[in-house]
Amino acid sequence: MLLSFQLHSAQTTQALQVDLAQLVIAGWAGRDAAAIEHHIEELAAIGVPRPSAVPLYYRVAANQLTQADTVQVVGPHSSGEVEAFVFAHGGALYVSLASDHTDRKLEAHSVALSKQVCAKPVARDAWRFDDVAAHWDQLQVRAWIEEGGAEAPYQDGTLASLRSAPDLIRGYTGGAPLPEATGMSCGTVAVIGAIRPAPVFRMELHDPVLNRRIGHRYTIDVLPEVA
Structure with missing residues (x-):
């Protein structure tokens, strides 16, 4: 999938x-066992079974990557998760x-299938990993949703x-570098409140050391779920 960055x-x-040919979603990627358990319980509350191992690496079709401002989904049951995204190129x-x-x-039926059926929005800005590697842990991910006409x-x-x-x-990879033309999302943080759908999702990656941000906002176009 061809993506364009600044x-x-x-x-x-x-x-x-x-041009990314492979997409990997790193799931259950928490460093702290208690934080992992919290996220497992969040998802269990909406019927998602516990993972077989942590972390897990879900393969998703690379053509699900998008930098569009709107994504289309079937039915009102989807939601976003903000994640750092790394990719190998050149x-x-x-x-x-x-x-x-x-x-x-x-x-609730299959985590792997649930990830495959939704597009994966990606921001239009990027940094060199080497520029943030030394302070990776200080990077902050944030997300906001629209609720009742206001951002929350x-x-x-x-x-x-x-x-x-x-x-x-x-x-x-078993110790090797990330393969060329591969992208990987690096896990998410807990939500504030319950996991829930929203018509708008805005996200940000903040670097407090170099004082810069990467952001992206997208709207969700819900298509009818017919039988």
Whole structure:
């Protein structure tokens, strides 16, 4: 899937075209056992079975990646999850932001299928991973949803609560670098309140050390669920 980024580094911004052929969703990626259990319980509350192992690596079709401002879903049962997103291109590793948008009704039947049926929105900005590697744990992911016509906080946490990107990559590859043209979402933080759908999802990756942000906002177009 061809994605277009604005790559921001110390003094420059340049266009980056990336053709991703593989997409991996790292699930149950918490670093702390209690935090993992909290997320498992969140999903169990809506009928999602416990995972067989942690972390788990779900393969999703790369053509589900999108940088559009609107995604279409079938039925009113899906919701977003803010995640750091890393990808390998030209022998280097980059970081951006993605939403693991998931059909929660289908998730109770199969987590893997629930991830496959929804598009995965990706931001249009990126950083070099090397520029943030030393302070990865300080990066913050946030999300907001629209409720009652107003924006409400939905997720807020640092990446210190999750396994690091290199750790997740090693777990997936067995120790090798992330394969070329592969993207990986790196897990999410707990929601504020209950997991729930919303017509608008806004997300942000904040770097407090270099004082910069990557953000993306998308709306959800709900298609009728017919039998």
